[in-house]
Amino acid sequence: MILSCQNICKSFGVEDVLKNVSFGIEEYGKAAIVGVNGAGKSTLLKIIMNEMSADGGSVILAKGKTIGYLAQHQDISGDRTIYEEVLEGKQYVISLEAKIREMEEAMNHFKGRELEEHMEAYHKVLHEFEALDGYAYQSEVSGVLKGLGFAEEEFTKHMDELSGGQKTRVSLAKLLVTKPDIILLDEPTNHLDIGSITWLESFLMNYKGAVVIVAHDRYFLDRIVTKVVEISMHQSMVFQGNYSAYAQKKQQVRDAQLKAYMNQQREIKHQEEVIAKLKSYNREKFVKRAESREKQLEKIEVLERPKEEHTEMNLSLTPEIISGNDVLTVAGLAKSYDGAELFSDIDFEIKRGERVALIGQNGTGKTTILKILNGMVSADAGEFKLGSRVKVGYYDQEHQVLHMDKTVFSEISDAYPKLTETRIRTLLAAFLFTGDDVYKRILDLSGGERGRVSLAKLMLSEANFLILDEPTNHLDITSKEILESALNQYEGTVLFVSHDRYFINKTATRILNLTGKMVINYIGNYDYYLEKKETLEQVYLKEDTGTAAAQSGESTGKTDWKQQKEEQARIRKRENEIKKLEEQIEILEQQIADIDEAFCDPANASNSAKLGELQKKRDELELKLNECYENWERLSEQE
Known part of the structure; x- marks a missing residue:
């Protein structure tokens, strides 16, 4: 040690x-x-x-x-x-x-x-x-x-x-x-x-x-x-x-503690009911039994109900209206600062329902792209277009959308004047602002607290396209998990910048890597990005040796993107087929178990016709089960 x-x-x-x-x-x-x-x-x-x-x-x-x-x-x-x-x-x-x-x-x-x-x-x-x-x-x-x-x-x-x-x-x-x-x-x-x-x-x-x-x-x-x-x-x-x-172990420990507590509470309640029943007979021998049980009950070391930190943010992000399928189209975007080029000729599209992570090293221009999309910074070249019925909700890591001189309560009430005080307090309680906390000035809050206020405003906006800049900064692990769950259930579209790889892996359906002043597309989560990173960067970032080579690279890139989509579709189909087979196997195994139990029933033991019928049914089920096993094994071995 x-x-x-x-x-x-x-x-x-x-x-x-x-x-x-x-x-x-x-x-x-x-x-x-x-x-x-x-x-x-x-x-x-x-x-x-x-x-x-x-x-x-x-x-x-x-x-x-x-x-x-x-x-x-x-x-x-x-x-x-x-x-x-x-x-x-x-x-x-x-x-x-x-x-x-x-x-x-x-x-x-x-x-x-x-x-x-x-x-x-x-x-x-x-x-x-x-x-x-x-x-x-x-x-x-x-x-x-x-x-x-x-x-x-x-x-x-x-x-x-x-x-x-x-x-x-x-x-x-x-x-x-x-x-x-x-x-x-x-x-x-x-x-x-x-x-x-x-x-x-x-x-x-x-x-x-x-x-x-x-x-x-x-x-x-x-x-x-x-x-x-x-x-x-x-x-x-x-x-x-x-x-x-x-x-995993923490959840197991909590489940075991909760189970022990619930079992003890049931036993205590049962004993109290028995004692009350015995006393109600009002006879000496029953009263003595009741008193004996009471003494035993007093000796029990009563377990406390397992406690948990009050930390959960009960997020529910529901778009007010559904956007069109084309949410964002970016074409030829470029930006430089003080003569230093951040990126140029950036092209990408985002479709409804996607959760897209924009990643890259510090200083490559990720936050700048988000600010351009929100009209906070102008691009040097190129354009972007929002689709029909798209309503943007923006979360800024620097919390510039907050007013430092306002209180937490007034920040929400001024932005949404139609909300009642009860509704605002309920919302803020979900974001861990209770009691007098709601009257703290934004200026006096920590970075994490300001982040929670911004997320509360975002939730109320009922946007259908969320643009988030480092949303997990200053959040603890529990809060991150709740945000992940909320975004995964979100019915709108999400574009976010983050360096939290676990968060990206849990939420992203597609990754845009801003590298070499351009964007490389990966159709998958962070693990998929790591798997394909080296291959795609060789295609996209190789030096141009002439128009033919450039065209070849462009063609190869498009082909690879198409292959990625086809590969992802194939994997999803295989996973769905495996899941259906597993469900079918479970049903067949239960049906066979029920027949085996019927064989043991004395009522059927002397009925040869019934036993023959059961055996025939069991053979049919066994055949189907073996087919399911073979198909499951075949699909499981595919990569």
């Missing part, structure tokens, strides 16, 4: 945050700390780092072990460049390098025994330098910076020039090159694009140390962690496995 937290308690005033939280981290272990927003995850990390004192309990770090921490928000300033700031993380290696040079220069000043001692000390320092991969520290710094999304020409930027998100990435790079025995990361993926997140996944999976992550990125957690520490109702529970395993 490299890190142990034992019975950690923390309160703020009369409000408990953590109560007897306990868990351990093994050497080289990879663990996640999960829980809803406000559960105390970041507080726990600060207690581990001794940045905040606990009210009770202890944190034990193994002797001689080092620990590093990345908080959610970083405020680095100064004249250092990005490269110099991260290089600071290699200060010990740099000092060893300087010491080696000094010792090499001093060698000529020693003779005999002194030289032997000097050489012995020299080789000891040299061995430590080599063990720390000292000869490669500069390339390591460059590699980590590039992996986290910094181009080499950005290395010379000064810290004072950077945004908050860039500063967080620099801090993360500095922590990674420092290589402590334990890394604590608080929402490390918040300011990373998909490419950088994928790089960080690989880095942490292969990291020769322990890693503890607080994150709402389920795909990220699934890939890295082998243990999950859940903070719920101020207490902790430890689950082995990745996030998906945790979610």
Whole structure:
């Protein structure tokens, strides 16, 4: 055990945050700390780092072990460049390098025994330098910076020039090159694009140390962690496995607890009814029996009903009217800023009922495309056209559609003046704004709270075409799952930008990858995109070698798109056929079981005619069942 937290308690005033939280981290272990927003995850990390004192309990770090921490928000300033700031993380290696040079220069000043001692000390320092991969520290710094999304020409930027998100990435790079025995990361993926997140996944999976992550990125957690520490109702529970395993086991635990509670409640009610009945006879022996049962009932340790955090947003997104089949057509779209071209000649269409994810690295222009479609930014070239009866609802990650000076209640009531106060309060309660929370100013809300207000407004708009820019930012995992469910049941059309791969995988029916200043289309979810990415990028992004080659590439791209559609249709058909066969198999197996039971019925045992009829029917069913098995096996083996 490299890190142990034992019975950690923390309160703020009369409000408990953590109560007897306990868990351990093994050497080289990879663990996640999960829980809803406000559960105390970041507080726990600060207690581990001794940045905040606990009210009770202890944190034990193994002797001689080092620990590093990345908080959610970083405020680095100064004249250092990005490269110099991260290089600071290699200060010990740099000092060893300087010491080696000094010792090499001093060698000529020693003779005999002194030289032997000097050489012995020299080789000891040299061995430590080599063990720390000292000869490669500069390339390591460059590699980590590039992996986290910094181009080499950005290395010379000064810290004072950077945004908050860039500063967080620099801090993360500095922590990674420092290589402590334990890394604590608080929402490390918040300011990373998909490419950088994928790089960080690989880095942490292969990291020769322990890693503890607080994150709402389920795909990220699934890939890295082998243990999950859940903070719920101020207490902790430890689950082995990745996030998906945790979610499954958590549901099983809750189901078992609920079943035990319900069974006990039924037993208590039954005993109370028996006691009341015995007393009603008003005879001494029955009264004594009733009293005996009452004493037994008093000894029962009554189970509490399993509690859950009140976090669910009861979304119901229903379009006011149904749009035409053609929802959006984009042709020849182009945009540049300060002479730098973001994208050019962008073409794509969106049909009714599609849920399309627009993905790409930071800075490629994803949000710009959404703003162009919403009339907030003008395109340099090209056009877009909305279809008939299309009504757009827009969710902006920067929440520019909110008025900072208004309260939560007035933000909704001013936008929808016909709504009653009861209706507004009911709606806001579904988005976790209850009591006096509805009178908080938008300006005073956290990013996650503003996001929930924007989603509430979007729900009321009854739009049939939702355009969403990073809708899961600042949402906890439970809220993301509810939003996923709502979008999957939504009868309209959705275009969204997100770097949350789990969310994309759960909701997208098609992916548009903005790369190389153009859009590549994938008809499927994120897993399908990963499968086809390399093949399609070779087709779309290869260099033009003349008109014939360009036309060939265009033709190949269109053919591949058509093949994708046909392949998706084939897969859906096969899955439907398998599902029907499984249902038929279940029915046939039950019918055969019923006949077998009829064979055992004494009434049929002496009736040879009935037994012959049953056997004939069973043989027919058995034949059909074998055919179903063969068809199911054949379809299941198809790819």
